[in-house]
Amino acid sequence: MKRHNFNSGPSILPEEVLRRASEAVIDFNGLGLSILEIGHRTPWFTEVIEEARSLVKELMGLDETYSVLFLQGGATMQFMQVPLNLLPVDGSAAYINNGIWGGKAIKEASVFGKAVTVADTADRSHSYINKDFIVPEGSSYLHYTSNNTVEGTQWHDLPAAGQTALIADMSSDIFSRPVAFDKHALIYAGAQKNAGAAGATIVVIKKDILGHSGRNISPILDYQNHVKANSMFNTPPVFAVYVSLLTLRWIKQQGGLTEMEKRAKVRADLFYQALDNLDVFTPIVAKEDRSLMNATFTTKDKALEAPFLALCDENGMVGVKGHRSVGGLRVSMYNAMPLESVQALVDLMEQFDKAQK
Structure with missing residues (x-):
């Protein structure tokens, strides 16, 4: 049946991606080795991750002021890693709560500083998008979830952030439509919906926003270390990155x-x-x-x-x-x-x- x-x-992946990925599990590019066996610092895998990073930028239309990372921990890790890196010790950040994932992001940010909820749709069980809000002056950034997987709502226009840095959790609609990606300071997404297999998290960062939090950040959680190491600060999720590469190629080939x-x-x-x-x-x-x-x-x-x-x-x-x-x-x-x-x-x-x- x-x-x-x-x-x-x-979720669903293109059949072509599944076929190519399954072939690579047995023999990656005719090397006589599985994609699961090759070292992450070999030229074989370096080519994979560099092409994947390049395709992310190409599809998003971003320039060299942005860095693309393939990390682990899913979007849930980013709920913590974003404020850890971007929310100053004595500062505040603005958050939009359109559902379960926005609520979790706010809870995590509150551990590190003042997370101000500027729009909340809980009054109608998150069945709509509240577009009428004001970002408090001095906010380090405005965080929103572009598509709410659980509740079934989506931002069809960017939130009005003014001069405030815009941060987006695009886990469930990344690469599904053209967006003004360059209006964002940081975008993150778990790959397991439109961008590949579970295990890889894509983070796109405008590099000049880093290094201003005044925090002493654990090295593995500091975006700057991952940027400097081109996503090779520690062992990346090799197979998941390869599936993302195949998926990104497929998106490009389809138009x-x-x-x-x-x-x-x-x-x-x-x-x-x-x-x-x-x-x-x-x-x-x-x-x-x-x-x-x-x-x-x-x-x-x-x-x-x-x-x-x-x-x-x-x-x-x-x-x-x-x-x-x-x-x-x-x-x-x-x-x-x-x-x-x-x-x-x-x-x-x-x-x-x-x-x-």
């Missing part, structure tokens, strides 16, 4: 971020049109703030959720259950998602809706 992978992360966005809109339009038209399902997110990556919804009758999920399982629809913290239903439609899979799910939803009448 063909399976349709709607998992939120680790880059403009093409990714075009496909994302087609998938999302197909799904949301069905969601709005079917009586048995209820959308959650305000229409203008709906995510192109993660669609969240419920059944009008809670008792119908289990049988719908059972029907999905019977038909090879994987990952439709909502996040454990909020429940409900969720469909993740990342770059590698074929339109055919979304159509198959829509057909199943229509079948389920008809059966309830």
Whole structure:
């Protein structure tokens, strides 16, 4: 049975990437060695990570004032590493809380200094984006989550940061659309959604923001050390970086971020049109703030959720259950998602809706 992978992360990867990665596990580039066996400081892997770093900059349209790092620890590590490096000892930073991940970032930042929540959407269960806020004067940076995987909301325009450095957690929509990346001082993303396999975290930093916190930072957590060492300060996640390279190549070959966005809109339009038209399902997110990556919804009758999920399982629809913290239903439609899979799910939803009448 063909399976349709709607998992939120680790999530779907292009078949070409999976094939190339599996071949490299046995024999990397005809070397007679597995990608899992080669030293991270050999020319073989240095070429991999340098090409991956270069492709990140190319796809984002960034110049040499930015550095690209491949780190570990996921976006969760960055919740701590960002304020540790960028929040001055006696300073403050502004945070937008649009959901579970923004809330976690605020909690971590509060360990290191004053984290001011300037916008919070908890009043409506994070079902919309609050764009009306003021960044306090003197804030070191403004942090936001560009796409809220759990709640299904997305920023379709950049938050108004003024002259304040803009920091983005782009874990679930990085490389899915053109963005004014150069308006950001730092961007980070766990790779396991649109940028590769779990284990690698991409961090893009405008280098001139570093070294001003006044903190004594542990060497392994200091961005400056990773920049100087070109992401080789310690052993990087070799295989995960290689899968990211393959994924970045695939994105470029497919037409880059403009093409990714075009496909994302087609998938999302197909799904949301069905969601709005079917009586048995209820959308959650305000229409203008709906995510192109993660669609969240419920059944009008809670008792119908289990049988719908059972029907999905019977038909090879994987990952439709909502996040454990909020429940409900969720469909993740990342770059590698074929339109055919979304159509198959829509057909199943229509079948389920008809059966309830």
